[in-house]
Every structure is written in structure tokens, then in C-alpha cells.
Amino acid sequence: METTLTRQEDGQLVHLVGTGHEAALAEVYRRHGGPVFGLAKRLLRDPDLATDIVQEVMLRLWKNPEKFDADRGSLRSFLLSQTHGRSVDLIRSESARRIREERDARLAVQAGLSLEEEVWEMALADHVRDAMSELDAGERKAIELAYFGGYTYREVAKLLDTPEGTIKSRIRSGLQRLNGLLAKSGLAPIS
Amino acid sequence: MPAEYDHNEAQGLLGAYALDAVPADETLALERHLAHCAECRAELAEHREVAGLLAASERFAPSQVWDSIAGEISNQPPAAPVISLQRRRWMAPMAVAAAFVLVAGAAVVQSVRIGTISDDLANERQTVASLTDQLERPLDVAAAAALADPAVQRVTLGSASGANAIIVLMPDGTGYIAEHTLQPLPAERTYQLWAIVSGKVISAGVLGPNPGVVPFRIDAAGFEGFAITEEVVGGVESSENDAVVAWLAA
Numbered sequence: 001m002e003t004t005l006t007r008q009e010d011g012q013l014v015h016l017v018g019t020g021h022e023a024a025l026a027e028v029y030r031r032h033g034g035p036v037f038g039l040a041k042r043l044l045r046d047p048d049l050a051t052d053i054v055q056e057v058m059l060r061l062w063k064n065p066e067k068f069d070a071d072r073g074s075l076r077s078f079l080l081s082q083t084h085g086r087s088v089d090l091i092r093s094e095s096a097r098r099i100r101e102e103r104d105a106r107l108a109v110q111a112g113l114s115l116e117e118e119v120w121e122m123a124l125a126d127h128v129r130d131a132m133s134e135l136d137a138g139e140r141k142a143i144e145l146a147y148f149g150g151y152t153y154r155e156v157a158k159l160l161d162t163p164e165g166t167i168k169s170r171i172r173s174g175l176q177r178l179n180g181l182l183a184k185s186g187l188a189p190i191s
Numbered sequence: 192m193p194a195e196y197d198h199n200e201a202q203g204l205l206g207a208y209a210l211d212a213v214p215a216d217e218t219l220a221l222e223r224h225l226a227h228c229a230e231c232r233a234e235l236a237e238h239r240e241v242a243g244l245l246a247a248s249e250r251f252a253p254s255q256v257w258d259s260i261a262g263e264i265s266n267q268p269p270a271a272p273v274i275s276l277q278r279r280r281w282m283a284p285m286a287v288a289a290a291f292v293l294v295a296g297a298a299v300v301q302s303v304r305i306g307t308i309s310d311d312l313a314n315e316r317q318t319v320a321s322l323t324d325q326l327e328r329p330l331d332v333a334a335a336a337a338l339a340d341p342a343v344q345r346v347t348l349g350s351a352s353g354a355n356a357i358i359v360l361m362p363d364g365t366g367y368i369a370e371h372t373l374q375p376l377p378a379e380r381t382y383q384l385w386a387i388v389s390g391k392v393i394s395a396g397v398l399g400p401n402p403g404v405v406p407f408r409i410d411a412a413g414f415e416g417f418a419i420t421e422e423v424v425g426g427v428e429s430s431e432n433d434a435v436v437a438w439l440a441a
């Protein structure tokens with residue numbers, strides 16, 4: 001069973017999840033659980049909270065597999081996007097003031113308000129790191145703060161003392177450029 | 192804040208939205224626009240894929256996290272254990288040279304016309320024959336076991352006339368037509384099963400005029416639909432006939 005499942009494509013795997021196939025969900029976790037847990041932990045700084053989020057995201061797939069639409073994107077980005085959304089909700093909720101304060105305190109001591117070092121130490125895949133380093137510093141910082149810091153674009157604008165409209169467009173153009181750069185390394189999600 | 196952003200305003204926010212960086216008070220206006228703008232939805236999907244690559248750095252999923260998930264799901268059966276005709280959205284797979292006539296508002300396929308070249312039909316027939324020989328258990332017992340096994344997929348081919356056929360698919364690519372309500376055909380006619388795999392319609396087997404439990408084999412990864420047509424005895428390489436029953440993945 002395991003050896004067969006490892007050959008299934010993601011869409012097919014989710015299909016099997018929908019038939020109540022626990023081994024299929026285990027295979028989804030084996031493939032994508034690392035990045036998913038890593039992202040939650042990075043945002044929340046707390047392995048227990050991260051475990052809760054990952055569990056919630058996996059259970060949601062178990063109960064509502066039809067929410068994943070293979071035509072709209074990969075299973076990995078679907079799971080990561082849910083994980084990111086739930087983690088950020090938690091950071092922004094009132095009950096998570098402690099997480100927020102710790103995050104802001106960490107940020108305050110970092111010269112230049114950059115998460116770059118942290119992102120570097122994440123052992124980003126080489127090609128992703130290369131692509132990130134080709135962005136303008138402004139684009140890179142805005143994306144890092146929004147994605148890995150969990151800040152809204154307005155908060156990023158304040159942190160970087162830059163107009164909100166500029167931050168919005170830097171995030172968008174930065175992501176577009178990353179897509180193009182990653183396309184060259186054969187990694188682009190969509191041609 | 193407008194109730195709904197226009198295309199330009201929405202577009203400007205798509206990058207931030209993909210990173211969950213749009214403040215709550217703007218989200219609704221953006222989502223209202225996204226609901227009817229395919230262009231914005233496509234760009235958003237692209238940004239989300241890129242964001243996914245940024246996060247995809249840790250390779251190994253911690254096993255203790257899985258343990259807690261497994262503990263939870265043993266108490267929570269999935270909401271949708273069976274893929275049934277009524278629950279699926281009917282949508283023609285792209286790039287299939289088949290004309291799908293859908294009944295508006297009703298979740299049934301009225302007719303499916305199949306007009307592409309099938310794979311080597313002789314091979315298909317041989318596969319079915321040898322598979323039948325290999326099976327030690329009587330087929331109906333195997334199919335009944337397959338129907339009851341939660342590990343297999345089960346799809347129901349339907350039609351406007353109410354005829355249906357249930358296919359069960361094992362993870363290893365073996366399938367059975369386990370039950371059906373197809374009318375017996377004259378001796379010179381036969382039912383033929385077609386699978387839509389990666390946008391191509393291929394013959395999955397010639398079923399005979401009055402199918403019993405019929406096994407077949409298919410590359411289980413990525414099938415998009417099944418149809419059964421009525422053909423001259425021996426089957427055809429490509430069919431011009433309407434499907435008697437059909438199922439298409441959403």
C-alpha cells in the first residue's frame with residue numbers, strides 16, 4: 001500500500017483522502033508536512049502552536065478534500081497558504097499579544113529592520129536564495145516582512161517608513177520577478 | 192473603503208493578498224472583486240505558488256506532529272467517504288476531443304461523444320483476458336470485497352435516463368465494474384469502457400453485451416473520467432457514439 005501511494009500524484013492522493021484513506025493523508029503529510037510545519041513554527045515561534053496549526057490544516061483536508069482544486073495550484077502551495085493564513089490570524093488575534101510583542105521586540109533589535117539573516121538561515125533551496133538575492137532590496141524586505149514576519153502591507157510600510165502604495169507594488173512586482181527568475185531554474189509554478 | 196474594488200485596485204493588492212498581508216478591513220472589497228475576475232484569480236494563484244516555494248525549505252516532517260494528527264482523525268471519519276454522481280461538478284476536461292453536452296442545472300451528463308483514437312485495442316483485450324485468468328477468487332467476490340474496502344475509490348457513472356454503473360478502482364490500477372443497470376444488448380453489440388487520462392480518451396476494455404463483473408486495468412494516476420458506449424461486437428478503436436453512462440472528475 002505505501003509503495004503504491006508514494007507513486008500517486010497529489011490530486012489523486014487527495015481523491016483517496018476523500019475516500020477515507022488514512023494512509024493517503026499520511027503520504028500527504030510525509031510529502032508536505034516539513035515545509036508546512038516549518039512555516040508555522042517560523043511565524044509562531046512556538047512548536048506547540050505550530051503543531052496545532054498543522055493539525056488543523058491536515059484535518060481540514062481530511063474533512064473537506066474537495067476544497068483543494070488541482071486546477072488552481074499545487075497541493076503544497078494550497079497547504080502552505082492555509083497554514084500561513086491560519087498562523088497570521090493567530091498572530092493578529094488579541095489572545096496572541098505575547099507572540100506579537102516578542103516578534104516586535106526581536107525586530108526592534110535587528111539593525112536595518114531586516115529578516116534577511118533569518119531567511120538565509122532557513123536553508124532556502126539554493127535557487128530560491130539566488131532568486132531572492134536578485135530582487136531589489138526594497139522588494140526583498142517587503143516580501144520578507146510580510147511573509148515571514150506576518151505583517152500587513154500597512155505595517156510593513158510603517159516599519160520601512162515607505163508609502164503604503166509603494167509597499168503594495170513592491171510586493172507584487174517582487175513576486176512577479178521571483179516567478180520569472182525561478183522559471184529560469186525550471187521551478188516556476190506557472191509559465 | 193469602497194464595497195468592492197475595481198480591477199486596478201484589486202490587482203495592486205494581489206501580491207500582498209497572496210502573503211496574507213492585506214488588512215482585514217480591505218479583504219472583503221478585494222474578495223468581492225476576485226469572485227468574478229478570473230484574471231485576478233489566476234494572478235493570485237501564481238503569487239501563491241511563488242510564496243509556497245519560499246516556505247518550502249524544511250524537508251522532513253516531524254513524526255510527532257503526525258502522531259497527533261493520526262490520533263485526531265481516528266475520531267473523525269472524513270465528511271465525504273463516497274464520490275457520488277450527485278456531489279460532483281460536471282466539467283469537461285480540457286483538450287479532450289469529445290463533445291460533452293451538459294444538462295444545465297442538473298448534475299447529469301446527457302451525452303458524451305468520443306472521437307479520438309484509442310490505444311492499441313488488441314492489447315486492451317488481452318489485458319482484460321489475462322487479468323481474468325490471473326484472479327484466483329471469483330470475480331464477484333473480489334469486486335464485492337473491493338466495494339466494501341475504504342481504501343479503494345468508487346465512482347458512479349450516470350446518465351440522464353437514470354442508468355448507472357459503479358466502478359471501483361484499487362490503488363494499484365486494477366478496476367472493476369462492480370454494479371450496473373445497463374440493458375442487455377443483442378449478440379452482435381457490446382458495451383465498451385473508455386477512460387479519460389491526461390486529456391486523452393483511451394479504451395479501457397470491451398465489456399460484452401451483458402456485462403457481469405468486469406475487471407480492467409488503468410494507470411490510476413490522473414484519470415479524469417470514464418464513459419461506457421455501445422459498439423459493434425469486438426469493440427472499436429475510437430467511438431462516434433454517445434455515452435450510455437459517464438462520469439467526469441470535477
Ligand SMILES: [Zn+2]
Pocket residue numbers: 197198199201202224228230231
Ligand atoms: Zn480583476
